[in-house]
Amino acid sequence: MAIILDGKKTAARIEEKLTEKVELLAEEKGIRPGLAVVLVGENPASTTYVRMKNKRSTKIGLHFDLRKFPPTVTKDELHETIDELNRSDKVHGILVQLPLPDHLDPHEAIDWIVPEKDADGLGTLNQGLLYRGKPCLMPCTPKGMIRLLEEYGIGTEGKNVVVVGRSELVGRPLAVMLSSRKRNATVTVAHTRTRDLCHITKQAEIVAVAAGRAQMLDADCFSEGVVVLDAGINAIPSSESKTGRRLVGDIDFESVSKIASYITPVPGGVGPMTVCMLLENTVEAARRICGL
């Protein structure tokens, strides 16, 4: 049986240390790092995520500033608010909760945030810096996945890694980060158009999946002793749950956990690490903005 890469516990431990850091900043420098979230519309998943970000920000001592808009908000109104947050000295991290309604371009909104407050690391400039191997605010999910490996002492040097998924939020930046001179993995990016995906994942020592398709890979797609990171969160019908549904990842946890050496559960794996890295990015941004 695989060892569980416990994102919940790991995130809690990192957040405890962040709490101390935030307190020190407040006491010694008079800086209270602040995170602002721009939320448009009533998407239930977005609302849940934002509530969680609020709760955990507040818990570690961050100032939290929520800006809610109806789904009919115009681009100009959104930009005006982001302008205000860009200028505010109480706010050091800003994020636009995705998805946005169709009439708003997410890239345009994110690029309206000044790069030094781009807490999600999704703006064009931060992506360019990441891609170049320069210091930057890094996207939270891939950063959290790599941190989870580190916290469990799993190296990547010279290892064959397959990343399934090429999204801007997870797959692409994760591949860049893993194949950097700091991590030195040999990385293959697979995706929906990849032929014989199982054959490819089977050759990997570490597989990171962020494809957004429920349980698409089972034990037949992995070799004995593989390390598996699953960034998927999919709701599927379940007769055993009161709500009639349960959350699963992009891999079949039951079968894969029998042959993997390490594996992330869903929920409780990558998810908690993502929020944790958002908090860390906000504290980092505050330190940089204040010249520390």
Added chain:
Amino acid sequence: MAIILDGKKTAARIEEKLTEKVELLAEEKGIRPGLAVVLVGENPASTTYVRMKNKRSTKIGLHFDLRKFPPTVTKDELHETIDELNRSDKVHGILVQLPLPDHLDPHEAIDWIVPEKDADGLGTLNQGLLYRGKPCLMPCTPKGMIRLLEEYGIGTEGKNVVVVGRSELVGRPLAVMLSSRKRNATVTVAHTRTRDLCHITKQAEIVAVAAGRAQMLDADCFSEGVVVLDAGINAIPSSESKTGRRLVGDIDFESVSKIASYITPVPGGVGPMTVCMLLENTVEAARRICGL
């Protein structure tokens, strides 16, 4: 025997079409696209490259503006000249010839160029856009390698591609471009820390090498029918040459050309395509800047 991917002929054909395009722009819109090159010091390879860029720019009808500096030039002097070129309405593409002397940071110099005139596509913003799959000025070498495949009708959809090398100039952007939703290749980035490189390249249908090491891969590292793109240019000693040296790529052309289906020669393969794409980027930049 492999079919030769003739970069020289292909570039000449593309440049003929560019010449017509430039003439039309001049006649119908009164726009003469201009390329400016900033050259620091007396590096002989740089001097040769710049001379070639000058010759081929002029040949297709571009305005060419060379700014030469002694190796002792200061950052501020360099930035002043770039500022002037950024503002000039005679110049639509600007590049800083690399390498720069040690006291100058190449990234800082390149990022001083306004993104819309970044003819080499190496600025942070253009790299961020590339990485995101957005329209941008693309780095010339990987763009030229992909164009060469296209001109010979070689598809990438669903193919297994190995890119050897993770440089910012070639390997990394090439991997991003090939695994994009437009090209759909399954791409592995291998590098100096990759274990058992030959085993990995042997499984690929297309191998692109940009590692900067003379003849590092021979026929044993490839499977029958492979397509090979070689971006390496290395001088090695040769008793048969008057100069006592000859240029070779990163693969052993003699043995690999016997089993490959298509292969680029060195010289005359990727090299001419790189300069050709620089000219194309300059014309593209001129059109965009003038709102066409």
